[in-house]
């Protein structure tokens with residue numbers, strides 16, 4: 419067994435009566451790519467946000483790099499990064515300025531070199547002097563990913579990274595992410611309700627439904643277990659009859 | 669606290685202002701209008717009432733001093749709102765930035781705004797109305813410092829309220845300083861206030877600053893009593909603001925407000 423990077427135990431989140439995450443436990447090893455899949459409202463975002471300390475759990479614990487997130491948050495965050503389709507970099511600043519500012523926040527050794535390298539890697543070096551707010555959503559997503567890789571994170575958390583992209587760009591971004599993840603052996607946790615994201619990028623899938631893990635395994639294991647030929651069909655089945663399935667699981 | 673991180677957080681705002689003409693105009697527009705109005709009121713009062721005490725020039729000093737407080741509060745609150753408006757707040761809070769560093773940066777932005785505006789206002793008051801703020805001499809330093817401190821604390825408290833009530837409460841950002849203006853004895857001495865309000869007024873550091881300013885302009889010199897009260901109360905309000913912000917931040921993490929604010 420490899421080194422455990424993320425360890426979640428009995429993690430639970432309730433919002434005034436709504437159970438967003440219903441006491442889940444899982445561990446992620448170094449270099450692994452885990453996809454959290456599930457319909458809207460399944461608790462994917464809540465889970466990711468608890469991993470970042472943006473949301474405090476109702477109960478349960480999160481440990482990252484063997485340290486307790488609650489007490490060592492800043493030290494842990496130095497070695498992590500995050501991106502989501504739903505947050506932006508300051509829109510009135512140039513791409514280059516934004517990347518340099520975040521490089522400082524992460525105390526990157528050679529900010530300029532690193533930022534230039536990442537822009538090159540995502541093939542957006544020509545956007546360097548553009549105002550961030552004027553980028554297309556595909557360009558903005560790639561700039562956000564550059565920000566997310568500035569500090570060479572050991573753990574990268576992505577919340578619906580390709581949600582705002584057209585299929586062509588989404589495909590490119592996925593391939594690139596996969597490649598970078600392999601080269602640098604990044605531990606990646608990525609939420610999505612997009613099957614492609616998960617099938618192409620992830621070694622392992624957690625199927626979340628109403629805050630519970632309904633199924634867990636490699637894409638193939640999951641297909642086998644549900645006797646389906648595509649994850650999309652599994653997804654639809656879970657979304658439509660998840661309650662039944664969770665009964666069976668017990 | 670890490671100076672490199674604070675500097676980077678500040679630079680984000682200085683770049684923004686260096687490029688955004690409407691923001692800069694907005695920054696100068698109201699203080700300039702205020703100064704013109706109070707300047708002409710002063711000129712008028714001096715003309716119609718030949719017997720009017722030269723103390724009337726207090727009005728201009730008071731106006732400029734008020735702006736130190738107001739702009740410091742605004743600087744802090746708007747720095748926070750700027751991150752909310754641009755949906756960048758989460759990027760910052762998932763970076764290894766301590767809350768104290770985030771706040772320190774908003775304080776620095778507030779201070780820069782205050783220094784720029786007050787310099788411009790002081791220059792205009794001198795050119796147009798021959799009012800010299802620098803005639804306050806060395807007393808200017810502690811008076812300025814106390815107003816800045818209170819402005820910072822009020823900015824942090826406003827930010828805490830914004831964390832609690834979200835964008836619905838944005839109007840508060842502009843209104844809060846005016847809630848203390850009437851009893852801070854900005855444009856008139858405390859003795860004008862109804863007797864039962866006076867003790868309340870004296871619980872605000874700003875009241876002691878404005879009383880102190882009038883003492884100095886009258887040539888009486890700044891009393892240590894006002895100065896000590898102002899500093900002491902400021903320490904109290906700074907701690908209160910820090911506590912309020914910390915509490916609201918923890919609560920926002922519990923209720924998921926940090927992220928909801930964005931959607």
Ligand SMILES: Nc1ncnc2c1ncn2[C@@H]1O[C@H](COP(=O)(O)OP(=O)(O)O)[C@@H](O)[C@H]1O
Nearest residue numbers: 433438458459460461462463464923924925928
């Ligand atoms: N800040 C919040 N306040 C109240 N309810 C919330 C909050 N955030 C999420 N929820 C609720 O928790 C559940 C899970 O939401 P979320 O984690 O965003 O799911 P997903 O990302 O899988 O779509 C949903 O029912 C949602 O309405």
Ligand SMILES: [Mg+2]
Nearest residue numbers: 462463464577
């Ligand atoms: Mg979500």
